Amino acid sequence: MYKFIFSLSAMILALGVTVAVDVEARPVTYTLRTATDGKIGGVPFARAEVTFTFVGDTQNIETQQSTIGKPIYVNSLGQSTVTIVEGGKITVARVDANQLYVRYDTGTGIVSFGSQKIGPTYPVALGCEGKFFDFAPTTVPDCSVGDWSFGNYYGTFGVFSDFVDYGTADAIADAENYPADIIYYSSQTLAMVPPSLARSGVLTGSAHVCAGSYVAGPVGSRAAVCPIEASSAIDTDQGPLYFQDISADGPGGAMGIQVGGR
Amino acid sequence: MSTFSRRVAIAILLRSAAVGWLLFAANCALAVPAIYEATVFTDVHLNGRLYPKVDLRLTFLGDTDDIELARDANGNVVSQNTFWIAKGHASFSFHSSGRTISGKFPDGEIFIALDTEWGGVGFGTHGTNVFEPTYPLAFDSGSIYRFAVGSADLTTPVTVGGHAWSCVNFLSGACSPPIPLKTTEMGDLVVEQLFTQLDPSHPGKFTGSYSGSLNRGTFSISLGTRDN
Numbered sequence: 417m418y419k420f421i422f423s424l425s426a427m428i429l430a431l432g433v434t435v436a437v438d439v440e441a442r443p444v445t446y447t448l449r450t451a452t453d454g455k456i457g458g459v460p461f462a463r464a465e466v467t468f469t470f471v472g473d474t475q476n477i478e479t480q481q482s483t484i485g486k487p488i489y490v491n492s493l494g495q496s497t498v499t500i501v502e503g504g505k506i507t508v509a510r511v512d513a514n515q516l517y518v519r520y521d522t523g524t525g526i527v528s529f530g531s532q533k534i535g536p537t538y539p540v541a542l543g544c545e546g547k548f549f550d551f552a553p554t555t556v557p558d559c560s561v562g563d564w565s566f567g568n569y570y571g572t573f574g575v576f577s578d579f580v581d582y583g584t585a586d587a588i589a590d591a592e593n594y595p596a597d598i599i600y601y602s603s604q605t606l607a608m609v610p611p612s613l614a615r616s617g618v619l620t621g622s623a624h625v626c627a628g629s630y631v632a633g634p635v636g637s638r639a640a641v642c643p644i645e646a647s648s649a650i651d652t653d654q655g656p657l658y659f660q661d662i663s664a665d666g667p668g669g670a671m672g673i674q675v676g677g678r
Numbered sequence: 679m680s681t682f683s684r685r686v687a688i689a690i691l692l693r694s695a696a697v698g699w700l701l702f703a704a705n706c707a708l709a710v711p712a713i714y715e716a717t718v719f720t721d722v723h724l725n726g727r728l729y730p731k732v733d734l735r736l737t738f739l740g741d742t743d744d745i746e747l748a749r750d751a752n753g754n755v756v757s758q759n760t761f762w763i764a765k766g767h768a769s770f771s772f773h774s775s776g777r778t779i780s781g782k783f784p785d786g787e788i789f790i791a792l793d794t795e796w797g798g799v800g801f802g803t804h805g806t807n808v809f810e811p812t813y814p815l816a817f818d819s820g821s822i823y824r825f826a827v828g829s830a831d832l833t834t835p836v837t838v839g840g841h842a843w844s845c846v847n848f849l850s851g852a853c854s855p856p857i858p859l860k861t862t863e864m865g866d867l868v869v870e871q872l873f874t875q876l877d878p879s880h881p882g883k884f885t886g887s888y889s890g891s892l893n894r895g896t897f898s899i900s901l902g903t904r905d906n
Contacts, residue, residue: 617731620892668894670842
């Protein structure tokens with residue numbers, strides 16, 4: 417069935433349109449977890465366990481065309497919640513409708529919870545590359561390319577190789593763009609990485625939690641910090657919600673996709 | 679005893695009492711209940727049944743007064759940089775097909791370990807009489823590294839994240855088959871190591887103790903109880 421879906425995706429991409437392509441309607445839950453900082457209802461939280469959850473249906477997944485011709489999958493119809501655990505205190509915030517969506521750019525290998533108000537990689541994105549965020553060799557806007565872009569293990573751009581930060585989303589993009597790199601991943605690993613938002617699996621990578629680009633942190637203390645608060649809040653039943661990585665210190669994150677069986 | 683000697687002796691006694699009191703007070707101040715939690719998306723087997731790609735959460739309820747240098751199965755100190763809490767109650771939970779499945783481990787099966795030299799922290803077990811700090815679930819790299827190598831003490835409330843390992847025989851550079859963990863009522867639990875990055879020049883081994891795992895997870899410390 418997936419061959420059919422992706423064949424259909426390719427045809428639609430060729431036509432340059434955005435349309436839902438998963439012909440089978442199944443409930444799906446996306447759960448992304450990381451450690452980060454922010455503020456909810458005016459109360460700051462720091463180095464908290466934060467879980468983003470989006471409950472939707474695979475029939476609402478849309479496919480867009482990336483600049484490098486690979487599909488970008490977006491699921492924007494569903495219910496989002498954010499669970500913040502800090503020092504044993506648990507806050508569950510129900511996000512207002514039409515605020516957040518789930519996005520998987522298979523070209524860059526970046527998976528994210530995007531905001532209708534801010535952009536596709538805020539509040540959280542996994543697998544981003546950035547100059548200060550992840551020591552990219554040139555000044556590139558954060559999250560414009562994936563971690564794998566500036567080097568693989570032994571390094572097409574080996575001087576800047578940052579394979580230590582690779583997650584599963586990086587692995588599949590790396591293997592596809594540098595076919596020689598497939599020797600670094602078992603067939604089992606690659607087979608388990610979901611190729612879209614319509615299949616159960618796990619997408620992981622370095623976590624980017626910033627409504628902009630990171631900057632260098634204080635000398636001797638941190639690699640990078642997010643210098644700005646988002647210009648708009650995420651509206652929730654617990655008050656306005658902002659994310660800004662100040663002390664989380666590059667934790668990485670993981671998103672589980674569970675199709676069916678809710 | 680001369681008057682001078684008596685004064686010296688009294689001074690020493692008072693000083694000793696003061697130091698003892700300070701140590702006692704410090705211990706009292708540190709001795710608080712603590713909750714350690716770890717999360718990861720991975721495959722688990724429970725009582726022989728596979729549950730794929732579940733959102734696994736491990737929990738350990740301990741007391742910071744029990745933090746000490748880690749010891750192997752023979753009672754020998756592992757290193758001067760590896761700390762643990764071996765006394766406590768450990769449990770697990772995950773969601774599958776719309777329901778939550780949870781259970782407890784027998785006391786003593788699971789410990790919390792922290793390596794302040796190489797930067798790792800997580801839930802360990804003794805396996806077959808071998809100290810296994812990276813199974814069932816431990817983390818390194820990411821923010822774990824700076825936490826663990828920096829001022830980590832297992833007493834500071836924090837959530838950190840990094841590469842996730844469920845790896846038996848981690849130091850060999852290749853994970854051995856996972857160890858079935860006894861639970862009190864649910865049968866054996868097995869946690870799989872998913873998503874490894876391989877070293878093609880050393881077949882069967884992963885690329886490194888940080889980069890070898892492509893999976894990620896979180897580790898949290900909370901003080902007090904969940905309800906406070």
